Amino acid sequence: MKPRSKFPLIVLSFVGAVVLASCSGSDDSSPGGAATVEGAKLSVAAAFYPIEEIVRAVAGGSVDVLGLTPPGDGAHDLELTASQVTSLEAADIVFYIGDGFQPGVEKVLSSLPSSIVQVDLLEGLTVLDVVAQLEGTEGETDGEVLASGKDPHVWLDPANMAKMTRSVASVLSSTEGLDTEAIAAAADAYVAQLETLGAEFDAGLANCQSRVLVTSHRAFEYLAQRADLQQVAIAGVNPEEEPSAKSLQAIAEFAAANSVSTIFFETLLPADLANTIAEEIGATSDLLDPIEGFSQEDLDAGASYIVAQRSNLERLRQGLKCS
Numbered sequence: 001m002k003p004r005s006k007f008p009l010i011v012l013s014f015v016g017a018v019v020l021a022s023c024s025g026s027d028d029s030s031p032g033g034a035a036t037v038e039g040a041k042l043s044v045a046a047a048f049y050p051i052e053e054i055v056r057a058v059a060g061g062s063v064d065v066l067g068l069t070p071p072g073d074g075a076h077d078l079e080l081t082a083s084q085v086t087s088l089e090a091a092d093i094v095f096y097i098g099d100g101f102q103p104g105v106e107k108v109l110s111s112l113p114s115s116i117v118q119v120d121l122l123e124g125l126t127v128l129d130v131v132a133q134l135e136g137t138e139g140e141t142d143g144e145v146l147a148s149g150k151d152p153h154v155w156l157d158p159a160n161m162a163k164m165t166r167s168v169a170s171v172l173s174s175t176e177g178l179d180t181e182a183i184a185a186a187a188d189a190y191v192a193q194l195e196t197l198g199a200e201f202d203a204g205l206a207n208c209q210s211r212v213l214v215t216s217h218r219a220f221e222y223l224a225q226r227a228d229l230q231q232v233a234i235a236g237v238n239p240e241e242e243p244s245a246k247s248l249q250a251i252a253e254f255a256a257a258n259s260v261s262t263i264f265f266e267t268l269l270p271a272d273l274a275n276t277i278a279e280e281i282g283a284t285s286d287l288l289d290p291i292e293g294f295s296q297e298d299l300d301a302g303a304s305y306i307v308a309q310r311s312n313l314e315r316l317r318q319g320l321k322c323s
Ligand SMILES: [Zn+2]
Pocket: 144, 153, 217, 219, 290, 292
């Protein structure tokens, strides 16, 4: 089926039954595809954005979704407020990523009553080692590793998003009060969109002049392995700090030796820093979104995992000169 962002689907739900009835099938992927059988809605907590999108896609209209990471906040360093803890204590199910990815969340989870079902979505996934950064640059710009020392950014491979969707669907469909068939259909529809996205990455990054992905945020190893790219996360190039001459030299040498023409950052660089790097190493800079969360403004404008990944793919294709 044709993948699309959630935004038009949300709009559709307000347009009314007549318009909906005239649409050509496949509305199962819309939030609310699964209907409650009866009674009060279950409260399902999602620890940060990609998980929240999965829960909404699978059962959005039939459960109350409690997103723990507020729009615009970082996932890794989240500390729950007292009122969030109270809401969490009243939840029925919590989906999260464990192994120390969000220590502030896990600390609260460990004190919840055992009646609340807790599901660590890392289970069932292959979690990758952290790959060494570029030698000759200084320090860490991204200290995000799991307690086991592994890389938490599993969601950036659409295949892992699909596996997590299956895990969420499996837990929700065995939960009393939810419509098993509607959940299965909604999960199938969302997984189909993720599989289409994955195929777009495979085709779009098959033929590129460079296969080296230079990033400032070491978040893209799952995507790099899928696409057979080498991710090199450079330290010493941080939007908040001027890189040292030594770092710039190491990056420049690496860039020259590996046909690197674009360095990818997580956030927009200050113009002077971008210019410094461009002048020193002859590369340009662009953005990649690690999709750890969206601002409220982005969400209101229809931001979604799939839309953000398509944008990442376009930027990668341009930066790596893919045909
Ligand atoms: Zn990260």
